[in-house]
Amino acid sequence: xxxxxxxxxxxxxxxxxxxxxxxxxxxxxxxxxxxxxxxxxxxxxxxxxxxxxxxxxxxxxxxxxxxxxxxxxxxxxxxxxxxxxxxxxxxxxxxxxx
Amino acid sequence: xxxxxxxxxxxxxxxxxxxxxxxxxxxxxxxxxxxxxxxxxxxxxxxxxxxxxxxxxxxxxxxxxxxxxxxxxxxxxxxxxxxxxxxxxxxxxxxxxxxxxxxxxxxxxxxxxxxxxxxxxxxxxxxxxxxxxxxxxxxxxxxxxxxxxxxxxxxxxxxxxxxxxxxxxxxxxxxxxxxxxxxxxxxxxxxxxxxxxxxxxxx
Numbered sequence: 001x002x003x004x005x006x007x008x009x010x011x012x013x014x015x016x017x018x019x020x021x022x023x024x025x026x027x028x029x030x031x032x033x034x035x036x037x038x039x040x041x042x043x044x045x046x047x048x049x050x051x052x053x054x055x056x057x058x059x060x061x062x063x064x065x066x067x068x069x070x071x072x073x074x075x076x077x078x079x080x081x082x083x084x085x086x087x088x089x090x091x092x093x094x095x096x097x098x
Numbered sequence: 099x100x101x102x103x104x105x106x107x108x109x110x111x112x113x114x115x116x117x118x119x120x121x122x123x124x125x126x127x128x129x130x131x132x133x134x135x136x137x138x139x140x141x142x143x144x145x146x147x148x149x150x151x152x153x154x155x156x157x158x159x160x161x162x163x164x165x166x167x168x169x170x171x172x173x174x175x176x177x178x179x180x181x182x183x184x185x186x187x188x189x190x191x192x193x194x195x196x197x198x199x200x201x202x203x204x205x206x207x208x209x210x211x212x213x214x215x216x217x218x219x220x221x222x223x224x225x226x227x228x229x230x231x232x233x234x235x236x237x238x239x240x241x242x243x244x245x246x247x248x249x250x251x252x253x254x255x256x257x258x259x260x261x262x263x264x265x266x267x268x269x270x271x272x273x274x275x276x277x278x279x280x281x282x283x284x285x286x287x288x289x290x291x292x293x294x295x296x297x298x299x300x301x
Contacts, residue, residue: 069113071187071267078181078269 006040014040037084045080052077106258109266112194113187121193124200125164129157131203135212139199140294142167142287143253147206147215151301160199162293167260167286168192174278175268183268191263198252198259205248210238218242257283 008015017033038049055061062073103110109117132139133153138146142163168189175188206212217234233239264279265271 067111069109069111069117069187071113071183071191071269072110074181074183075266075269 003043004039006035006042041080041083045083048076048080105255107262107266108194108259109191109263113191113267114184115186115190117194118186118190121164121190121196122161124197125160125193126157128196128199128203129153129160131200131207132156132160135203135206137203137206139163140291142283142290143257144287144291145199145202145249145253147212151298155297155301158297159294160196162297163290164193164196166290166293167283170282170286170289171264171268171279174282175264175270178275178278179268179270181269188263188267191267192260195256195259195263198256202249202252205245205252208241208245210241211245214238214242 006015007013014035017035018030020029020033021027038046041049051065052062055065059070059073059077063070066073112120128139130153131137133151133156136148136150138144138148138156139159140146140148171192172185172188175183214234217238221233260283261276261279264282265275268275270278
């Protein structure tokens with residue numbers, strides 16, 4: 001599976017989307033679009049958020065699913081929250097809303 | 099399961115009510131084994147050979163040790179932690195962190211340990227200036243020193259587990275968290291000593 005690159009390999013700044021294409025008819029849209037905050041997270045974080053939403057936001061259910069303790073899931077969620085609150089992610093989210 | 103995470107990071111997988119049940123079971127077992135030989139866990143980090151008492155006194159000592167540290171760290175965690183942690187996780191994992199006391203109690207069952215302890219206390223009690231105490235050597239001495247090493251190792255291990263419990267459940271780390279934990283340990287030690295003294299006086 002190809003991974004969506006989120007950081008510039010040269011300066012490590014968050015990458016923007018320049019071109020979008022319709023997989024059906026091939027129509028292309030070009031512009032500069034910031035990545036949504038969730039898309040800017042790493043693949044593991046994204047998978048965690050998907051599982052979390054599927055578990056109706058229940059940390060208890062997540063703990064059972066991942067076969068770890070409740071505080072382990074809580075700490076993992078805190079890490080993701082920390083990354084979403086990081087200045088870079090917040091500025092990207094701000095640009096996206098503007 | 100790998101050995102190192104099992105020994106030092108069990109709370110990655112076990113917390114909450116399960117850890118509370120297992121931990122209280124371990125405290126009870128350690129107390130009952132201790133009652134057979136007059137082994138008192140008379141402080142958060144203390145273990146001493148002492149007077150004979152009803153079995154429930156030994157179990158109560160372990161429970162007092164646990165609750166003192168758990169409550170102090172719960173308060174400290176609420177102050178310094180930036181996350182909404184559950185009290186049951188900290189209470190449960192702190193109880194489970196005391197499971198090395200079972201190994202300490204078992205180690206003290208070693209033949210010769212209590213004989214050598216009694217001889218040591220007797221020789222030190224009646225010690226006169228300039229007189230070198232004579233102690234039995236051989237198997238009893240070997241048993242005593244081996245058990246002492248096991249006790250020290252288990253105590254260090256127990257403190258490591260207590261720290262892991264606090265750090266993991268409250269999601270705190272770094273110098274500030276370590277300092278708060280050490281102060282909490284000292285405060286809980288004092289509280290437990292006071293409560294256990296009151297318990298023993300009431301017998």
